[in-house]
């Protein structure tokens with residue numbers, strides 16, 4: 217089901233604590249109990265009203281099958297007690313590298329920020345786990361609460377149109393289309409204000425040491441930032457922030473052991489280039505080293521995916537903006 221339902225006066229002050237778990241067949245009765253409400257169904261293009269129990273059972277069964285086939289990922293939204301309070305999901309369009317977002321929340325749970333929390337979580341999960349670059353959303357043009365929610369989540373408008381809502385027979389209603397890219401979400405999180413931000417005269421300078429490990433075939437190791445981290449889903453050079461008193465070389469030895477389980481010696485890393493990039497909250501200064509020798513086989517120790525990438529294919533891996541100027545240098549050198 218692609219569509220949106222949140223209360224008209226959803227407030228932005230409340231912060232939900234939504235948790236998502238894959239929808240399962242046992243959820244059908246609760247799904248039916250929650251969704252069978254005119255104020256929810258009228259905003260969901262594919263929801264009839266009244267919403268029969270059999271339709272809920274069939275919809276949940278289809279969601280389970282779609283998940284197994286990799287076509288769609290529908291979740292139950294749970295509250296802090298683990299009770300289902302709504303549903304949210306992503307339906308893939310593999311050919312376009314995109315997914316369509318939909319969600320709704322049961323009336324008793326409106327105005328607590330659950331929808332916003334669920335959407336934020338789903339965006340992070342989707343970009344980290346699915347082969348997509350864009351998440352799209354279509355929302356009834358008069359659904360001000362969902363439009364506000366999408367914009368708060370970082371979506372941008374991409375157009376207008378009309379769509380049929382089967383709960384409102386005969387009507388073709390004006391809709392607005394929205395989209396967000398993985399990069400826009402990543403940058404937005406870097407730009408998010410600190411909860412108790414004091415305006416600072418200058419941004420902090422953050423020193424991060426990173427290393428391009430180059431294998432015998434001249435391929436470079438990239439690591440994909442795992443869900444839950446800032447910029448989740450983007451590929452980066454392994455490395456990390458310097459601990460107090462650490463040199464960049466020492467930090468690399470530590471990070472390679474922690475992140476990849478390999479032993480890299482300080483004398484085996486060579487300075488190569490550096491990135492200097494103004495993120496909204498800090499200025500990143502990142503020396504990039506090259507290493508061709510280490511002991512052990514890199515393995516993902518922190519939930520990250522790893523890829524050995526030939527230099528001429530680095531462009532195919534979405535990376536943080538700070539890294540982009542480094543790619544032509546690597547291509548030329550290797």
Ligand SMILES: Nc1nc2c([nH]c(=O)n2[C@H]2C[C@H](O)[C@@H](COP(=O)(O)OP(=O)(O)OP(=O)(O)O)O2)c(=O)[nH]1
Pocket residue numbers: 424425426445446447451452453454455456457500502536537538539
């Ligand atoms: N390791 C690494 N970090 C990068 C690259 N490009 C880039 O912008 N960064 C940024 C992402 C992070 O803000 C920072 C790396 O610090 P980190 O790996 O210790 O940070 P983290 O995200 O685990 O932790 P935190 O910022 O949430 O404290 O540098 C890159 O190619 N490699």
